[in-house]
Amino acid sequence: MFSKTCEYAIRAMIFIAQKSKNGNKVGIKEIAKGVDSPEHYIAKILQELGKKGLLLSLKGPNGGFYLDKETLEYSLADIVKVVDGDKLFTGCGLGLKQCSETHPCPIHHEFKSLRRGIQTMLEKAKLGEFTEELGKRLTFLKR
Amino acid sequence: MFSKTCEYAIRAMIFIAQKSKNGNKVGIKEIAKGVDSPEHYIAKILQELGKKGLLLSLKGPNGGFYLDKETLEYSLADIVKVVDGDKLFTGCGLGLKQCSETHPCPIHHEFKSLRRGIQTMLEKAKLGEFTEELGKRLTFLKR
DNA sequence: ATAATAAAAGATATTTTTATCTTTTATTCG
DNA sequence: CGAATAAAAGATAAAAATATCTTTTATTAT
Numbered sequence: 001m002f003s004k005t006c007e008y009a010i011r012a013m014i015f016i017a018q019k020s021k022n023g024n025k026v027g028i029k030e031i032a033k034g035v036d037s038p039e040h041y042i043a044k045i046l047q048e049l050g051k052k053g054l055l056l057s058l059k060g061p062n063g064g065f066y067l068d069k070e071t072l073e074y075s076l077a078d079i080v081k082v083v084d085g086d087k088l089f090t091g092c093g094l095g096l097k098q099c100s101e102t103h104p105c106p107i108h109h110e111f112k113s114l115r116r117g118i119q120t121m122l123e124k125a126k127l128g129e130f131t132e133e134l135g136k137r138l139t140f141l142k143r
Numbered sequence: 144m145f146s147k148t149c150e151y152a153i154r155a156m157i158f159i160a161q162k163s164k165n166g167n168k169v170g171i172k173e174i175a176k177g178v179d180s181p182e183h184y185i186a187k188i189l190q191e192l193g194k195k196g197l198l199l200s201l202k203g204p205n206g207g208f209y210l211d212k213e214t215l216e217y218s219l220a221d222i223v224k225v226v227d228g229d230k231l232f233t234g235c236g237l238g239l240k241q242c243s244e245t246h247p248c249p250i251h252h253e254f255k256s257l258r259r260g261i262q263t264m265l266e267k268a269k270l271g272e273f274t275e276e277l278g279k280r281l282t283f284l285k286r
Numbered sequence: 287a288t289a290a291t292a293a294a295a296g297a298t299a300t301t302t303t304t305a306t307c308t309t310t311t312a313t314t315c316g
Numbered sequence: 317c318g319a320a321t322a323a324a325a326g327a328t329a330a331a332a333a334t335a336t337c338t339t340t341t342a343t344t345a346t
Contacts, residue, residue, distance in 0.1 A: 005334075060343025061291045111264075148303075171323070187324095
């Protein structure tokens with residue numbers, strides 16, 4: 001469904017959301033450990049998300065990655081769009097470039113509703129909303 | 144959603160289904176052209192599907208790939224399982240290995256229903272059922 | 287200012303996926 | 317049988333995704 005890069009990205013962002021609840025920041029090492037991802041690799045991904053405005057960071061001592069009230073409102077769909085692009089939401093299930101309503105692949109219509117379901121679910125899933133269950137250890141971000 | 148390999152596989156299988164309606168066989172060149180895929184690459188994929196019993200073929204003059212009454216009953220889900228494995232149907236959306244009902248990732252439950260929807264749709268889609276609309280040029284397998 | 291810290295950026299390496307090319311084997315037909 | 321045909325199989329290549337390592341820049345606290 002998602003690229004591995006995107007899986008890391010989502011897990012890291014949810015992790016940061018949880019850790020930055022009280023205005024705290026979290027370092028890349030802790031993030032990498034917390035979501036079980038390669039440190040330098042996830043760093044790259046977060047840099048990109050930062051450039052796109054989905055995430056904040058500060059260098060130096062006491063620095064790290066964090067989310068504020070505004071960025072906590074971003075959804076998983078926003079992350080997916082930045083990392084994997086929007087082919088999951090708009091592309092043809094069979095990889096045809098010109099697949100459309102008027103030139104559909106054989107599974108175009110069935111796929112359309114599936115895609116819509118995926119997109120709706122990801123758009124509803126705001127970063128700020130995962131922290132509670134994570135805090136209670138009802139959900140997990142690694143292994 | 145699917146690997147590129149799997150997209151080719153599905154397109155080729157639907158193409159063969161259409162072409163082998165009247166007991167005909169279709170050569171690899173015609174298949175490659177018909178679904179706009181690299182010839183040797185799709186050949187490899189079809190060989191694997193053949194080994195797994197989803198597809199029949201015959202060498203020599205008048206040879207080629209074809210489907211019979213039985214193999215036309217296979218669904219897109221069967222193809223996906225052979226080519227991409229079943230991680231789309233059973234794997235964790237965030238890539239966790241131990242994600243389960245008792246150790247769920249934050250989107251486990253939402254994903255479960257999406258996955259089920261995808262699987263159901265693919266299982267319902269039997270190879271034999273695409274030929275009519277393709278014949279009427281209401282649907283397409285390339286570009 | 288300076289030293290310490292931590293992210294940003296750049297360069298390189300590895301692995302997997304995708305694709306191509308060549309040789310071999312099976313089948314048909316004259 | 318022998319020539320032609322077409323898939324099967326094996327070897328190699330190219331591209332993309334994933335991962336690591338090193339250097340640079342920004343920030344903080346002393």
